[in-house]
Amino acid sequence: MRDTIKGKLSELNWKLYVVSPLIEGIGIVGLVDVFISPKGISCLERVENSLILRLEYSGTFKIFIGNKKVEAVVGSSGKYNYDENLSMLRTYKTSEGLLEFRSNDKTLFIYLS
Helix, strand or coil: CCCCCCCCCCCCCCCCCCCCCCECCEEEEEECCCCCHHHHEEEEEEECCEEEEEECCCEEEEEECCCCCEEEEEECCEECEECCCCCCCCEEEEECCEEEEEECCCEEEEEEC
C-alpha cells in the first residue's frame, strides 16, 4: 500500500483517520462518538441489495455506500425517517457517499438501490 494522507495540525489539534476496506462498494466507518469507531458494529452482512447490521452500542454511525441510494432504513423499532440534522434517534441522512444514522436498535436493515 502506497497511499498517503497529507495535512497539517496546529498546536493542540488532532485528526483521526479510519482506514476501512471496501467490500462490494461498502465500507464501515462505525460509531462516530468513540475513538475505536468500527467497534460499534459487530457484524455486516450483504444480502442482494440490502445490508444487515448488528450494532453493539447506541449512537451515531457512518457507513460508506458510494453512489448507492438508500430506499429505507428499518430497525426493530420500525422505519427510520430522513433528517438532515439527525435530531433524534431512528433518523438517517446521506451525503457525499456516506450514510449516517442515529440508532438504538441492535439490528438494522438498510435497503439500497
